[in-house]
Amino acid sequence: xxxxxxxxxxxxxxxxxxxxxxxxxxxxxxxxxxxxxxxxxxxxxxxxxxxxxxxxxxxxxxxxxxxxxxxxxxxxxxxxxxxxxxxxxxxxxxxxxxxxxxxxxxxxxxxxxxxxxxxxxxxxxxxxxxxxxxxxxxxxxxxxxxxxxxxxxxxxxxxxxxxxxxxxxxxxxxxxxxxxxxxxxxxxxxxxxxxxxxxxxxxxxxxxxxxxxxxxxxxxxxxxxxxxxxxxxxxxxxxxxxxxxxxxxxxxxxxxxxxxxxxxxxxxxxxxxxxxxxxxxxxxxxxxxxxxxxxxxxxxxxxxxxxxxxxxxxxxxxxxxxxxxxxxxxxxxxxxxxxxxxxxxxxxxxxxxxxxxxxxxxxxxxxxxxxxxxxxxxxxxxxxxxxxxxxxxxxxxxxxxxxxxxxxxxxxxxxxxxxxxxxxxxxxxxxxxxxxxxxxxxxxxxxxxxxxxxxxxxxxxxxxxxxxxxxxxxxxxxxxxxxxxxxxxxxxxxxxxxxxxxxxxxxxxxxxxxxxxxxxxxxxxxxxxxxxxxxxxxxxxxxxxxxxxxxxxxxxxxxxxxxxxxxxxxxxxxxxxxxxxxxxxxxxxxxxxxxxxxxxxxxxxxxxxxxxxxxxxxxxxxxxx
Ligand SMILES: Nc1ncnc2c1ncn2[C@@H]1O[C@H](COP(=O)(O)OP(=O)(O)OP(=O)(O)O)[C@@H](O)[C@H]1O
Ligand SMILES: [Ca+2]
Ligand SMILES: [Ca+2]
Numbered sequence: 003x004x005x006x007x008x009x010x011x012x013x014x015x016x017x018x019x020x021x022x023x024x025x026x027x028x029x030x031x032x033x034x035x036x037x038x039x040x041x042x043x044x045x046x047x048x049x050x051x052x053x054x055x056x057x058x059x060x061x062x063x064x065x066x067x068x069x070x071x072x073x074x075x076x077x078x079x080x081x082x083x084x085x086x087x088x089x090x091x092x093x094x095x096x097x098x099x100x101x102x103x104x105x106x107x108x109x110x111x112x113x114x115x116x117x118x119x120x121x122x123x124x125x126x127x128x129x130x131x132x133x134x135x136x137x138x139x140x141x142x143x144x145x146x147x148x149x150x151x152x153x154x155x156x157x158x159x160x161x162x163x164x165x166x167x168x169x170x171x172x173x174x175x176x177x178x179x180x181x182x183x184x185x186x187x188x189x190x191x192x193x194x195x196x197x198x199x200x201x202x203x204x205x206x207x208x209x210x211x212x213x214x215x216x217x218x219x220x221x222x223x224x225x226x227x228x229x230x231x232x233x234x235x236x237x238x239x240x241x242x243x244x245x246x247x248x249x250x251x252x253x254x255x256x257x258x259x260x261x262x263x264x265x266x267x268x269x270x271x272x273x274x275x276x277x278x279x280x281x282x283x284x285x286x287x288x289x290x291x292x293x294x295x296x297x298x299x300x301x302x303x304x305x306x307x308x309x310x311x312x313x314x315x316x317x318x319x320x321x322x323x324x325x326x327x328x329x330x331x332x333x334x335x336x337x338x339x340x341x342x343x344x345x346x347x348x349x350x351x352x353x354x355x356x357x358x359x360x361x362x363x364x365x366x367x368x369x370x371x372x373x374x375x376x377x378x379x380x381x382x383x384x385x386x387x388x389x390x391x392x393x394x395x396x397x398x399x400x401x402x403x404x405x406x407x408x409x410x411x412x413x414x415x416x417x418x419x420x421x422x423x424x425x426x427x428x429x430x431x432x433x434x435x436x437x438x439x440x441x442x443x444x445x446x447x448x449x450x451x452x453x454x455x456x457x458x459x460x461x462x463x464x465x466x467x468x469x470x471x472x473x474x475x476x477x478x479x480x481x482x483x484x485x486x487x488x489x490x491x492x493x494x495x496x497x498x499x500x501x502x503x504x505x506x507x508x509x510x511x512x513x514x515x516x517x518x519x520x521x522x523x524x525x526x527x528x529x530x531x532x533x534x535x536x537x538x539x540x541x542x543x544x545x546x547x548x549x550x551x552x553x554x555x556x557x558x559x560x561x562x563x564x565x566x567x568x569x570x571x572x573x574x575x576x577x578x579x580x581x582x583x584x585x586x587x588x589x590x591x592x593x594x595x596x597x598x599x600x601x602x603x604x605x606x607x608x609x610x611x612x613x614x615x616x617x618x619x620x621x622x623x624x625x626x627x
Contacts, residue, residue, distance in 0.1 A: 159218060161209045162245070163225070169244035169251045175204060180261070182305075184211065184221075184324055185249075189256060202241060203256040206249050220324060221250055227297055227323045228252065230513035236288035238308070238319040259309025259316045262366075266304055271373025272400070275408050276438060278370040281307075283430065283441055284318040285363055290426035290444040292320075293356040294509055296517020298335070300325040302362035303344045304369065328517035329355050331451035342385045343375050347392055348420050356447070357420035360429065364415030371408060372400055376416065392418035407434035414551070421547035428548075431481040443484040445509055447519075449543045450502075454525045455617060456542035460582040462606070464541065465570030466614045470549070470562040471540035478549070482540050496533035499526060546615045563611050571611075573604035583618050 176189040185207035192200045212218045228240040239255035259265075262281065266273070273281065285307065292299055299306075301322060309316040325339045336352040338345075346361035348354040368376040376394035379385045394416055395401075396409050411434040417423040424432065427446035435441060456467065474482070489497045489505045506514070506523070514520070534542065549555055574582070576599060580591040598610030606614065 159212070159215060161212055161218060163222060163243070163250060165225070165243045165245040165250065167244065167246060169204075169246060169253075172244075173202065173204065173251075173253065175206075179203065179256075182322065182324075190253070201256045203238075203254050205252040205254070207252070208249050209245075210248070223327065224324045225250075225252060226516070227326050227328075227513060228254070230516060231292065231295060231297060231323075231511055233511060234288050234291045236284045236318055236320060237291070238321045254321075255310075255319070257308035257310050257319050257321070259311045259313065261305050262307040262309070262318065263304035265309065266370065266373075271369075273370045275371065275405060275434075278367065278408075279435060279439060280315075281318060281370060282363070282367055283435060283439065285320070285366065286426045286429050286435075287444060288320045289359050289363060290430070290446065291509075292326075292513075293359070293426060294445055294447045294506075294519075295511050295513035296328050296330060296447075296519045297323075297326055297513050298329045298356045299323065299359050299362075300327065300339050300349075301341060301344075302359050302366065303341050304366055328513070330518055330522050331355065331447055332454075332522065342382055342389075343377060345386075345389060346420070347390050347418055350386055350390060354420065357423050357425070360415055360423050360426055361420075363426070363429070364412055364423075367412050367415060368394060371404060371412065372398075374398075392416065405434065407432070407437065410434065417551065419547070421545070422551045424548070427485075428481055431484060433477060436480075443481070443488075445488050445505060446481075446485055448545070449485050449489075450519075450523060450526070452545060453542045454522070457526060457528045459617065460584070462570075462574070462579075462582050463614050463617065466562070466566055466611055467541040467544065467546075468538070469566035469570055470546070470558065470615060471537065471544055472565055473558045473561045474540060474544065478544075479540070482543055483536075485543065486536050486539050496535045497539065498533045499529040502526060502529070546617075559612055559615075560608070562615075563608050566606075566611060571605045574599065574606065575604065579606075579610075583614075585618070 172193060173190040174193050176191065178186050178188050180187040185205050187203055187205045190202050190204045192198050192202070207221055212221060225243045228238075229243070231237060232240065238257065241253040241255070244251040244253065285302070289299065289302065299320065301324065302320075306320065306322040308319050308321055310319060327335060329335055334353045334355060336354075338349055338352060340346075340349055340358075340362070344362040344365045346354060346358035349358050365376055368374075377385055377388035379388055394412075396413075401409065411429070411432050414424045414432065415429060425446050425448045427444050427448070429435065430441050430443050456464065459467070486497065489501050491501060491504065503523070506519070510519075549558060552558070576591055576595050579595055579598065580589070585591060595610070598607055598613060599605070600607040600610075
């Protein structure tokens with residue numbers, strides 16, 4: 003484990019450094035000059051002194067990080083935020099259109115920002131990609147351009163976005179309020195009109211940093227997604243985008259309460275369970291909303307959530323859609339992007355979807371509750387190893403004193419298997435969340451994915467799922483009931499295809515069209531001529547993979563099998579079963595399905611029943627062979 007201790011430090015421009023992905027990291031790495039008095043230098047040496055340790059030693063040192071943060075906080079020499087010599091280089095006042103190098107220190111920026119490097123690499127995603135590529139020795143020629151794009155100046159790129167060119171005449175740019183790898187954000191004021199004097203935030207992205215077609219596309223997509231996603235309370239309000247010869251300007255609502263990370267730090271790293279809940283509910287809500295629209299954020303971390311005001315109960319807003327993308331529920335993405343501490347294992351395996359965001363929320367939840375990072379090491383490869391192992395510790399203080407539900411909640415978000423992980427909407431139904439606060443559960447995109455699979459299933463599988471749905475407990479039914487209610491406006495006990503479409507349209511933004519969710523729904527057309535009652539809905543929308551994670555799964559399955567025996571099981575020959583399952587003739591059905599059928603009476607065996615519940619395809623059966 004490692005402490006969440008500070009803001010991003012300069013991301014080394016070369017990838018050879020042993021410093022962990024500093025997007026999330028570690029002001030310590032920057033301050034070589036003034037170590038806090040009480041803290042052993044070795045513990046601070048994440049960025050520069052770490053080379054004295056071998057990696058195991060370094061990871062051990064990390065275990066003490068909590069104590070380190072505490073002593074660091076107590077120390078009168080808590081100088082991590084104090085200006086390094088670079089401060090003098092940065093200490094001029096901000097003005098519009100200037101190089102970010104001269105913009106780092108403004109009256110409103112916290113001193114730690116002085117440590118930001120003038121020209122960090124344009125994409126942290128590349129950072130992760132590059133590390134992996136080096137490790138696997140597999141940089142493909144087209145990736146080489148992505149990886150090295152920041153170094154190799156690419157000419158002939160079209161850097162016009164078609165945005166309005168009148169930024170300067172509409173807004174007066176003020177002080178810098180924040181900075182990331184891609185740009186810097188300033189306050190600005192409307193110069194004239196009804197809104198004269200009203201404050202906004204402007205993210206300025208220098209075109210000089212857009213050195214590859216991919217970097218340009220990233221900015222285009224960031225604006226497209228911000229423009230399309232509107233109307234959620236926990237999402238920063240986008241106003242407009244502008245450009246001139248030097249920069250792109252993204253104008254949005256000004257959030258004056260600072261980053262979630264700063265608030266975590268100011269509380270000494272820890273939140274009470276109730277305070278953590280209040281933060282997590284807002285994060286889960288906005289992420290469920292993005293997922294319903296078919297948008298995956300891909301860079302969820304405490305730096306990318308801002309409070310609207312300094313108020314304790316201020317609203318939290320998601321920002322920075324710079325790495326976001328459109329994705330359908332049945333689509334897998336393969337580009338490795340994100341921030342190392344928060345990246346999900348399946349992203350490193352290059353096959354992921356919206357579930358990756360929920361993993362990152364799990365990491366945030368873990369940090370909120372205990373003040374430490376769940377996956378920590380001093381090198382990038384060490385962090386990736388920890389992520390891939392996906393075995394966060396719940397043994398150390400304060401975990402033993404936290405509630406069982408809190409731990410269960412975090413565990414279910416940090417499930418290594420993306421199919422077993424809770425969705426954002428499901429997480430809002432977790433007993434830990436709903437025990438103390440009444441939460442309005444949003445519509446879950448997972449429902450549509452599962453219903454689609456159900457509609458395409460054989461009658462035998464539908465019967466098996468029905469049997470399983472009858473074994474669900476009140477807690478498990480809570481989420482399904484909530485979802486059903488959202489789809490059932492007439493409260494007549496059944497839903498139709500029309501109801502589903504209406505519910506979606508009610509929640510739709512332009513992003514939903516761009517992510518092709520309506521096309522995805524075409525598969526539910528079989529519902530056109532009939533309605534679905536709650537019982538069938540439960541069978542259609544339950545996730546077998548998720549139920550499998552429960553301690554009582556065995557009981558569920560046996561109980562369901564007994565029900566299936568009474569009402570659904572029937573004698574079936576292997577060929578018929580194969581055809582029911584839609585297996586292709588190339589699958590050696592006798593070898594595979596032999597044990598699925600009970601030899602005494604030719605009906606489905608328990609093994610066959612459980613396999614059927616999971617759903618089979620020729621492909622996964624061939625793989626299992
Ligand atoms: N609407 C806003 N109101 C106030 N501050 C903001 C706003 N948007 C961004 N900021 C500040 O600017 C910082 C950088 O913005 P943002 O995260 O969008 O940039 P980035 O370059 O994409 O960052 P990253 O390095 O995480 O990719 C934020 O962390 C925050 O401190
Ligand atoms: Ca950011
Ligand atoms: Ca970003």
